[in-house]
Amino acid sequence: xxxxxxxxxxxxxxxxxxxxxxxxxxxxxxxxxxxxxxxxxxxxxxxxxxxxxxxxxxxxxxxxxxxxxxxxxxxxxxxxxxxxxxxxxxxxxxxxxxxxxxxxxxxxxxxxxxxxxxxxxxxxxxxxxxxxxxxxxxxxxxxxxxxxxxxxxxxxxxxxxxxxxxxxxxxxxxxxxxxxxxxxxxxxxxxxxxxxxxxxxxxxxxxxxxxxxxxxxxxxxxxxxxxxxxxxxxxxxxxxxxxxxxxxxxxxxxxxxxxxxxxxxxxxxxxxxxxxxxxxxxxxxxxxxx
Amino acid sequence: xxxxxxxxxxxxxxxxxxxxxxxxxxxxxxxxxxxxxxxxxxxxxxxxxxxxxxxxxxxxxxxxxxxxxxxxxxxxxxxxxxxxxxxxxxxxxxxxxxxxxxxxxxxxxxxxxxxxxxxxxxxxxxxxxxxxxxxxxxxxxxxxxxxxxxxxxxxxxxxxxxxxxxxxxxxxxxxxxxxxxxxxxxxxxxxxxx
Numbered sequence: 001x002x003x004x005x006x007x008x009x010x011x012x013x014x015x016x017x018x019x020x021x022x023x024x025x026x027x028x029x030x031x032x033x034x035x036x037x038x039x040x041x042x043x044x045x046x047x048x049x050x051x052x053x054x055x056x057x058x059x060x061x062x063x064x065x066x067x068x069x070x071x072x073x074x075x076x077x078x079x080x081x082x083x084x085x086x087x088x089x090x091x092x093x094x095x096x097x098x099x100x101x102x103x104x105x106x107x108x109x110x111x112x113x114x115x116x117x118x119x120x121x122x123x124x125x126x127x128x129x130x131x132x133x134x135x136x137x138x139x140x141x142x143x144x145x146x147x148x149x150x151x152x153x154x155x156x157x158x159x160x161x162x163x164x165x166x167x168x169x170x171x172x173x174x175x176x177x178x179x180x181x182x183x184x185x186x187x188x189x190x191x192x193x194x195x196x197x198x199x200x201x202x203x204x205x206x207x208x209x210x211x212x213x214x215x216x217x218x219x220x221x222x223x224x225x226x227x228x229x230x231x232x233x234x235x236x237x238x239x240x241x242x243x244x245x246x247x248x249x250x251x252x253x254x255x256x257x258x259x260x261x262x263x264x265x266x267x268x269x270x271x272x273x274x275x276x277x278x279x280x281x282x283x284x285x286x287x288x289x290x
Numbered sequence: 291x292x293x294x295x296x297x298x299x300x301x302x303x304x305x306x307x308x309x310x311x312x313x314x315x316x317x318x319x320x321x322x323x324x325x326x327x328x329x330x331x332x333x334x335x336x337x338x339x340x341x342x343x344x345x346x347x348x349x350x351x352x353x354x355x356x357x358x359x360x361x362x363x364x365x366x367x368x369x370x371x372x373x374x375x376x377x378x379x380x381x382x383x384x385x386x387x388x389x390x391x392x393x394x395x396x397x398x399x400x401x402x403x404x405x406x407x408x409x410x411x412x413x414x415x416x417x418x419x420x421x422x423x424x425x426x427x428x429x430x431x432x433x434x435x436x437x438x439x440x441x442x443x444x445x446x447x448x449x450x451x452x453x454x455x456x457x458x459x460x461x462x463x464x465x466x467x468x469x470x471x472x473x474x475x476x477x478x479x480x481x482x483x484x
Binding site for chain 2: 055
């Protein structure tokens with residue numbers, strides 16, 4: 001069973017203009033799925049649909065269905081869905097409501113009626129997971145942007161959801177902060193088997209971790225699949241080519257110029273290793289023919 | 291399975307987010323009570339903070355007419371127990387009617403803008419205050435047999451003045467209150483709503 005299934009799902013906030021139109025998408029258990037697309041493509045609405053805020057919080061009109069862990073989100077309550085899905089929205093600061101770091105994590109668990117001992121243990125566990133151990137008594141207002149983001153994730157992780165939905169989690173972070181955050185998320189994905197659905201416009205940040213990419217345009221799925229299939233498809237579409245990570249722009253440009261085929265590069269090291277070998281082979285070929 | 295063309299959309303009712311609306315309304319009413327208790331009168335006129343606050347709550351939460359009447363009733367009870375008027379029980383009728391009037395104006399003027407600026411807070415609060423004030427003084431006049439001269443030249447001008455003051459208060463407070471209480475969640479997918 002997939003973690004999240006969008007079954008021909010369409011949605012309109014005002015009842016007429018579709019923000020999402022006929023979405024067919026499966027997020028497998030334990031997968032790292034990245035959603036990209038131009039502004040207004042429906043990325044945030046997709047996240048809101050996965051956590052049940054669409055349609056429960058916003059109303060509107062819909063067709064088709066979204067199933068989370070087999071539960072139809074329109075039929076279940078937001079509370080039922082929250083048992084399976086943890087959500088960190090773009091404005092993560094609005095999710096932080098308490099004075100201190102430990103209280104923030106405890107708040108989520110207290111609302112579920114957990115015992116004090118369990119809460120105390122979970123606080124320690126999740127803060128260690130996100131790298132905030134030792135900051136239990138720190139005031140939330142005194143944290144940096146990256147730490148606040150980690151805290152919002154920790155508060156969500158405390159409930160041990162099977163799925164984590166994040167809407168542009170690195171939008172307010174510097175490049176180093178974004179890199180750290182995605183390394184953290186990838187680690188959680190690997191270690192806990194949690195499925196991740198992440199909206200990210202800068203695909204270079206997630207290239208090393210994503211195992212599925214979904215590109216939305218005008219509320220529809222423009223392309224989806226493994227990164228090595230999706231990125232060339234994006235490269236061929238004028239409106240989406242600029243979103244292809246620079247590393248893959250180089251790869252695809254070289255492939256076109258040289259009529260060669262390179263491996264699916266995940267990072268600069270893989271690219272450098274293959275290009276180094278390729279250049280050495282070309283030199284040897286050139287020397288022989290000379 | 292093929293994707294269906296011209297899918298028929300089914301309207302969905304909001305089922306979540308009610309707690310937020312209740313919390314925002316309760317908080318605004320509480321602020322209104324405190325301001326009502328501590329505000330001094332200027333030239334005999336005191337802005338009716340509770341009316342301004344429940345009008346703001348109606349603008350931010352967009353409740354239905356029945357819910358608006360409920361908000362008005364709560365405000366009416368609070369007004370009654372804190373009132374220095376000669377017939378405080380009139381608040382139990384005037385505030386629900388004022389709240390419903392405000393909600394009606396809000397629903398009718400949702401898209402009215404002048405130079406891109408919505409004057410909905412000012413207009414709805416002014417009318418809400420006038421209706422509430424008019425009902426209050428009329429009930430008081432009937433029950434307490436207040437002379438017509440006092441009603442016309444003593445009470446009605448006060449209602450008009452308080453309406454004008456409330457109108458300014460609501461328009462000024464609306465934007466910061468909307469930023470604080472409406473939350474980013476509702477605003478997040480605006481570009482996708484377009």
